[in-house]
Amino acid sequence: MAASPIFRSSFLSPQLLQHHSSANAKPPATAHFNPIKATTSSDPATTPPSPAPQSSNHLKHRRSADENIRDEARRHNAAHNFSAKYVPFNADPTSTESYSLDEIVYRSRSGGLLDVQHDMDALKKFDGQYWRSLFDSRVGKTTWPYGSGVWSKKEWVLPEIDSDDIVSAFEGNSNLFWAERFGKQFLGMSDLWVKHCGISHTGSFKDLGMTVLVSQVNRLRKLNRPVVGVGCASTGDTSAALSAYCAAAGIPSIVFLPANRISIAQLVQPIANGAFVLSIDTDFDGCMQLIREVTSELPIYLANSLNSLRLEGQKTAAIEILQQFDWEVPDWVIVPGGNLGNIYAFYKGFHMCKELGLVDRIPRLVCAQASNANPLYLHYKSGWKDFKPVKAGTTFASAIQIGDPVSIDRAVFALKNSNGIVEEATEEELMDAMAQADSTGMFICPHTGVALTALFKLRQSGVIGPTDRTVVVSTAHGLKFTQSKVDYHSGEIKDMACRFANPPVQVKADFGSVMDVLKNYLMNKESKR
Numbered sequence: 398m399a400a401s402p403i404f405r406s407s408f409l410s411p412q413l414l415q416h417h418s419s420a421n422a423k424p425p426a427t428a429h430f431n432p433i434k435a436t437t438s439s440d441p442a443t444t445p446p447s448p449a450p451q452s453s454n455h456l457k458h459r460r461s462a463d464e465n466i467r468d469e470a471r472r473h474n475a476a477h478n479f480s481a482k483y484v485p486f487n488a489d490p491t492s493t494e495s496y497s498l499d500e501i502v503y504r505s506r507s508g509g510l511l512d513v514q515h516d517m518d519a520l521k522k523f524d525g526q527y528w529r530s531l532f533d534s535r536v537g538k539t540t541w542p543y544g545s546g547v548w549s550k551k552e553w554v555l556p557e558i559d560s561d562d563i564v565s566a567f568e569g570n571s572n573l574f575w576a577e578r579f580g581k582q583f584l585g586m587s588d589l590w591v592k593h594c595g596i597s598h599t600g601s602f603k604d605l606g607m608t609v610l611v612s613q614v615n616r617l618r619k620l621n622r623p624v625v626g627v628g629c630a631s632t633g634d635t636s637a638a639l640s641a642y643c644a645a646a647g648i649p650s651i652v653f654l655p656a657n658r659i660s661i662a663q664l665v666q667p668i669a670n671g672a673f674v675l676s677i678d679t680d681f682d683g684c685m686q687l688i689r690e691v692t693s694e695l696p697i698y699l700a701n702s703l704n705s706l707r708l709e710g711q712k713t714a715a716i717e718i719l720q721q722f723d724w725e726v727p728d729w730v731i732v733p734g735g736n737l738g739n740i741y742a743f744y745k746g747f748h749m750c751k752e753l754g755l756v757d758r759i760p761r762l763v764c765a766q767a768s769n770a771n772p773l774y775l776h777y778k779s780g781w782k783d784f785k786p787v788k789a790g791t792t793f794a795s796a797i798q799i800g801d802p803v804s805i806d807r808a809v810f811a812l813k814n815s816n817g818i819v820e821e822a823t824e825e826e827l828m829d830a831m832a833q834a835d836s837t838g839m840f841i842c843p844h845t846g847v848a849l850t851a852l853f854k855l856r857q858s859g860v861i862g863p864t865d866r867t868v869v870v871s872t873a874h875g876l877k878f879t880q881s882k883v884d885y886h887s888g889e890i891k892d893m894a895c896r897f898a899n900p901p902v903q904v905k906a907d908f909g910s911v912m913d914v915l916k917n918y919l920m921n922k923e924s925k926r
């Protein structure tokens with residue numbers, strides 16, 4: 398059965414859209430143009446099926462019963478000229494060093510980081526309005542693979558991968574939550590938003606990068622490249638995402654976890670998803686060192702963000718934020734930082750949108766660290782003089798208990814180029830901030846508490862104004878960190894006042910006792926109104 402226009406919009410190749418929109422590819426600035434209307438192409442590689450009548454019945458049945466969404470995508474495969482390759486990160490413009498994304502390489506010849514470089518000239522053949530409309534046309538659909546918030550930006554992520562090789566859980570498209578009460582009550586802010594990247598398939602933002610990495614591994618295995626399994630060191634979330642995506646694709650995953658340093662919920666995720674789990678008696682930095690050594694000896698592909706493929710997926714959260722604001726740019730974006738890939742991913746997403754004309758500026762970035770694991774903060778405070786790794790201390794924000802971040806150079810680049818700021822949060826500050834946010838209806842993780850603490854501090858110092866549009870990136874689901882909330886609300890944390898604790902009231906099982914307690918509670922509430 399032929400697809401209806403509303404679904405076909407997601408299949409259109411950029412070339413086709415350009416052909417359709419107008420000769421110079423610049424639709425009127427105000428129009429939300431519908432590229433479908435002008436379909437005239439007869440190229441079988443790019444031509445969608447002929448329009449079907451617009452009845453609700455047709456919307457329900459866009460493909461025949463024996464076809465699934467992958468088959469449907471195959472039918473609509475479109476040719477294009479976009480490409481990407483690895484280059485040394487922040488390379489000298491005269492450098493010619495580059496690698497195909499089908500090579501297994503994590504470091505440049507000089508031992509530095511790599512970056513995925515897109516053919517920007519090819520992407521620039523289409524204007525900002527074109528890209529905005531294309532991305533907008535794909536939101537909220539089940540069209541493979543564009544129903545994913547990551548793959549809806551496929552041309553900017555992994556343009557050359559066959560849709561058939563993609564391993565996706567339709568990640569992304571996460572809630573951008575207006576923190577109305579929290580902003581008003583605690584910060585005097587009217588335009589505060591929380592990007593809930595943790596409300597996702599495996600409960601953290603790592604899904605965004607992992608769909609890209611595991612899809613590429615899927616492709617490499619089909620190309621008979623020597624990849625027997627995929628491995629990572631993790632403080633919990635990376636291993637959860639890796640094991641889930643690998644399990645979905647039938648690829649072995651191997652995870653190195655620092656023993657007794659991650660939450661039970663995070664530990665059980667890779668176990669349940671069938672990963673080979675090594676619990677190692679060291680911290681995250683020790684595990685990271687080991688996985689780097691192991692992946693250079695064995696045919697195990699490295700899944701940590703040292704591998705720049707991951708950041709291509711993670712950068713789509715930045716694009717999504719702009720999209721959710723109808724392509725208006727927020728003033729501030731605050732991101733909790735650990736291994737420091739994500740802060741660069743956000744920068745890259747925003748920067749690409751500016752370079753390709755979707756927006757005219759980028760937000761100022763803030764990276765927030767726990768005081769007990771704050772090497773970036775110390776580096777920032779020293780005026781970016783000689784970076785020194787630290788021995789990370791225990792923190793409730795256990796997923797960012799990292800002292801020697803692999804992406805330090807990327808983070809410094811992102812912050813310098815976005816007029817950025819680094820802040821830190823003590824244990825008490827981050828736990829109080831988490832409890833305050835929860836008391837207004839959220840249920841955030843301690844890492845988001847770190848980011849909120851940064852916001853408190855920047856509001857207090859007047860750096861962030863009351864009407865500044867500000868986005869706090871929430872990186873993991875609060876349900877992964879319930880023990881920290883239990884400890885806090887029980888008031889059982891040593892040297893912590895737990896000012897916002899809300900412990901349950903023990904009461905006898907008789908009507909009179911329950912009534913007494915309730916009357917007391919209600920009177921108390923009434924007097925505070």
Ligand SMILES: Cc1ncc(COP(=O)(O)O)c(C=O)c1O
Binds near residue numbers: 601634
């Ligand atoms: C929940 C959570 N928040 C924040 C981070 C920090 O991200 P990045 O390592 O990219 O700085 C991590 C992982 O490190 C994480 O798991």
Ligand SMILES: N[C@@H](CCOP(=O)(O)O)C(=O)O
Binds near residue numbers: 629631700738
């Ligand atoms: N918080 C991370 C730490 C590893 O970060 P990565 O982005 O380099 O994989 C985790 O969840 O393991």
